[in-house]
Amino acid sequence: xxxxxxxxxxxxxxxxxxxxxxxxxxxxxxxxxxxxxxxxxxxxxxxxxxxxxxxxxxxxxxxxxxxxxxxxxxxxxxxxxxxxxxxxxxxxxxxxxxxxxxxxxxxxxxxxxxxxxxxxxxxxxxxxxxxxxxxxxxxxxxxxxxxxxxxxxxxxxxxxxxxxxxxxxxxxxxxxxxxxxxxxxxxxxxxxxxxxxxxxxxxxxxxxxxxxxxxxxxxxxxxxxxxxxxxxxxxxxxxxxxxxxxxxxxxxxxxxxxxxxxxxxxxxxxxxxxxxxxxxxxxxxxxxxxxxxxxxxxxxxxxxxxxxxxxxxxxxxxxxxxxxxxxxxxxxxxxxxxxxxxxxxxxxxxxxxxxxxxxxxxxxxxxxxxxxxxxxxxxxxxxxxxxxxxxxxxxxxxxxxxxxxxxxxxxxxxxxxxxxxxxxxxxxxxxxxxxxxx
Numbered sequence: 001x002x003x004x005x006x007x008x009x010x011x012x013x014x015x016x017x018x019x020x021x022x023x024x025x026x027x028x029x030x031x032x033x034x035x036x037x038x039x040x041x042x043x044x045x046x047x048x049x050x051x052x053x054x055x056x057x058x059x060x061x062x063x064x065x066x067x068x069x070x071x072x073x074x075x076x077x078x079x080x081x082x083x084x085x086x087x088x089x090x091x092x093x094x095x096x097x098x099x100x101x102x103x104x105x106x107x108x109x110x111x112x113x114x115x116x117x118x119x120x121x122x123x124x125x126x127x128x129x130x131x132x133x134x135x136x137x138x139x140x141x142x143x144x145x146x147x148x149x150x151x152x153x154x155x156x157x158x159x160x161x162x163x164x165x166x167x168x169x170x171x172x173x174x175x176x177x178x179x180x181x182x183x184x185x186x187x188x189x190x191x192x193x194x195x196x197x198x199x200x201x202x203x204x205x206x207x208x209x210x211x212x213x214x215x216x217x218x219x220x221x222x223x224x225x226x227x228x229x230x231x232x233x234x235x236x237x238x239x240x241x242x243x244x245x246x247x248x249x250x251x252x253x254x255x256x257x258x259x260x261x262x263x264x265x266x267x268x269x270x271x272x273x274x275x276x277x278x279x280x281x282x283x284x285x286x287x288x289x290x291x292x293x294x295x296x297x298x299x300x301x302x303x304x305x306x307x308x309x310x311x312x313x314x315x316x317x318x319x320x321x322x323x324x325x326x327x328x329x330x331x332x333x334x335x336x337x338x339x340x341x342x343x344x345x346x347x348x349x350x351x352x353x354x355x356x357x358x359x360x361x362x363x364x365x366x367x368x369x370x371x372x373x374x375x376x377x378x379x380x381x382x383x384x385x386x387x388x389x390x391x392x393x394x395x396x397x398x399x400x401x402x403x404x405x406x407x408x409x410x411x412x413x414x415x416x417x418x419x420x421x422x423x424x425x426x427x428x429x430x431x432x433x434x435x436x437x438x
Contacts, residue, residue, distance in 0.1 A: 001070070003078055011115045011309040014093065015078065019070050019107045027066035028103075032058060063103055071109060085116040087309065088316040114309035114316075119349040121304045127422040129299050131292050132429045132437075134284035136277060140431060144276050149249035152259055158246030161185060161199045166245040171207070171223065171237040178224050180242065188212050203241045210235040262382045284431065291437070292424075296415055297343050300350075306342045313338070347414050354417040362409045363402070367392035370405065 002018040032051065035058040039049045075090055093110035161167055167183040185196050192212050195205060213219040220227045250256040257266040266272050314334055318327065325333075350356070371391035375383045395401045 001074055003074060011117060011307065012312060013084075013113045013115065014110055015075065015090070015113060016108065016110045017071060017074055019067055019074075019109070021104050021106065023070045024063070024066040027069055028062045031062040031066055035062065059103065060101060063101055067101075067107055075111065079113075084113065087114040087116050087313065088320070091312070091316060091319060094315075112312060112315075114312040116345075117306055117308065119304055119306060119345050121300065121346065121349060123418060123421040125421075125423050127299070127303070128425045129292070129296050129422055131424040131426050132288050132434055133426055134288055134431050134434050135428055136280050136284060137430070140280055141273065141276050144280055145273070146249070148260055148276070149252070149256070150247065152250040152256055153248050154250070155245045156248050158244040159200060161197055161241075161244050162246060163193065163197055164247055166247075167196070167199065167241050168243040168245065170240045170242060171209075172240070173234060173237045176233075178222070178237075181222055181224065183222065183239075187215070187218055189214050199241050199244070201241055201243055205239055207237050207239045208235045209237055287434065291434070292419075293411075293415055296418055297346075300346050300418070301339065301342050304342070304346055306345060308338060308341065310334075310338065313341070347411060350414045350418065351410055354414065356410060356413045356417065358406055358409050358413065362413075363396060363405055364392060366405050366409050367395045370395060 001020065001023050004016045006014040006016070008014060032054055036049055036051060036054045037047050039054060039057075040046060041049050041053070041057075044050075044053075078084075079086060090111040090113050093112055096110055099107060099109075155166065158165060163185050165185055167185070168180055169183055171178040171181060183196070185193060188196050189212055192208075196212075199205070209219055209223065213222055216227050216230060220230055223230075223233065225233070250259075252269050252272065254267070257272060258264070260266075261272075261275055266275055314330065317334070317337065318330055321330070368388050368391075371388045372383065374391070375388075396405070
């Protein structure tokens with residue numbers, strides 16, 4: 001076995017391996033003996049097939065496998081012996097000539113290997129990272145208050161339909177009659193919506209359902225038919241309003257306070273307003289933290305200035321994801337991949353530097369927060385603690401979710417450590433301007 005190294009630059013190596021007959025002969029013989037022992041060939045008892053026949057049937061396969069085994073062992077041995085920190089895995093050279101698989105030949109292969117660059121990064125108070133403090137404005141508090149009251153409001157009978165109201169109506173066309181169907185005015189196409197506004201119980205108008213309800217799924221639901229039946233239905237119906245349902249916000253009373261914030265947590269409109277201000281401040285703080293994470297990562301990536309073997313990495317991604325992505329998709333996403341790759345290297349370096357440890361308690365707390373967020377997405381804001389804990393345990397039992405949460409917790413701990421070492425350059429900003437940031 002002969003291995004020659006050609007270091008083309010600081011991050012790329014070409015390894016040329018020459019595999020002689022003596023390097024693979026014993027491996028091939030062993031493989032052929034295994035084939036002979038297991039071969040089930042008509043006319044011969046198992047294990048008694050002549051070796052010449054085994055060689056004729058399986059010789060080429062045994063040769064290729066034996067040489068590949070020798071290559072793999074040699075590459076791994078060389079990498080370990082020379083303590084090379086490689087990225088991805090060795091790739092056959094693009095200039096590798098066609099191999100003539102003939103027993104007794106010497107075989108020469110060239111492999112490209114990329115080395116992991118060293119991360120060098122020192123931080124101090126001279127390093128400044130922007131931190132945005134979002135101002136809580138009266139308009140935002142009023143908007144959240146109105147939204148909460150609407151969220152916990154109810155549908156009641158109304159006199160005349162407004163743009164946000166509902167109708168319960170009958171649709172008639174000859175012998176076809178659809179009774180008691182719900183019509184949400186916000187789902188009516190804007191071109192005809194004005195003709196629905198102001199309708200009262202007992203009013204009748206002609207409606208072209210194709211124009212009024214352009215979404216076929218909504219139209220089929222309205223007419224209580226299957227989508228494939230729509231094409232055979234004449235579009236003009238006589239609609240008669242039976243009831244107008246208007247949405248009324250919840251009243252500012254104890255029952256509403258209890259439903260929104262939990263029993264007894266709020267006892268007056270003043271306390272209600274304070275809760276809203278606190279909730280807005282918490283939401284803005286969360287957005288500020290998310291932005292800080294992005295800005296901090298960008299700052300650290302730029303400061304570290306890590307050079308990567310980009311040509312090798314693009315080729316490695318292409319080879320390992322063959323058939324999954326087009327070359328166009330890989331080219332488009334490659335800059336993001338490089339950025340993520342650099343951040344993962346920096347995160348690992350800083351986690352070691354700051355001796356970051358992710359404890360079980362950290363994982364459980366993060367999983368509970370994730371559970372609370374999931375419930376909140378469905379409008380459930382006051383979920384009992386024991387229910388959150390049960391959900392958190394189920395999340396952590398899933399290996400993929402557990403890995404995702406581990407990464408999040410470690411990243412947050414790393415960024416907290418960075419925050420303590422650098423200077424945060426605080427900047428006040430309106431929520432509108434903040435959300436315009438790229």
